[in-house]
Amino acid sequence: MGVSARSLEQVEDAITITQFRTLVALEGHGDTRLNQLAERLGVTSSTALRMVDRLIAAELVTREENKADRREVLIGLTSEGARLVCEVTTRRRAEIAAIVAAMPQEGREDVVAALNAFAQAAGEATPSVDTAAQLRW
Numbered sequence: 677m678g679v680s681a682r683s684l685e686q687v688e689d690a691i692t693i694t695q696f697r698t699l700v701a702l703e704g705h706g707d708t709r710l711n712q713l714a715e716r717l718g719v720t721s722s723t724a725l726r727m728v729d730r731l732i733a734a735e736l737v738t739r740e741e742n743k744a745d746r747r748e749v750l751i752g753l754t755s756e757g758a759r760l761v762c763e764v765t766t767r768r769r770a771e772i773a774a775i776v777a778a779m780p781q782e783g784r785e786d787v788v789a790a791l792n793a794f795a796q797a798a799g800e801a802t803p804s805v806d807t808a809a810q811l812r813w
Contacts, residue, residue, distance in 0.1 A: 698727050703761045707752040
């Protein structure tokens with residue numbers, strides 16, 4: 677939890693942890709209907725709508741009519757929302773890399789495998805091979 681909180685420190689004036697979680701869900705799944713987003717976040721549709729309204733006001737997400745089905749409205753990230761997710765995720769991965777690097781070499785591979793399995797189970801993207809190499813994992 678400390679790593680997560682520290683990774684958001686530089687943007688905490690602009691966004692809450694709950695709002696960031698919403699951005700991550702959109703980043704991981706692309707444009708999404710409001711009901712799907714609410715389900716992914718484990719909140720009611722009205723709670724998700726209030727969150728989306730705040731994020732639209734902050735210019736971090738969009739709400740647009742689905743061109744394929746005009747009855748649907750899709751929620752998506754703006755370029756600024758995507759940049760914010762990337763910035764926080766990069767900072768978080770760098771901190772985790774420093775923690776892993778401080779561990780004894782013989783246990784590192786097991787920890788990295790466990791972290792990747794944890795991220796996959798949580799539905800988060802795992803770092804690319806290039807990113808892992810940069811982090812010396």
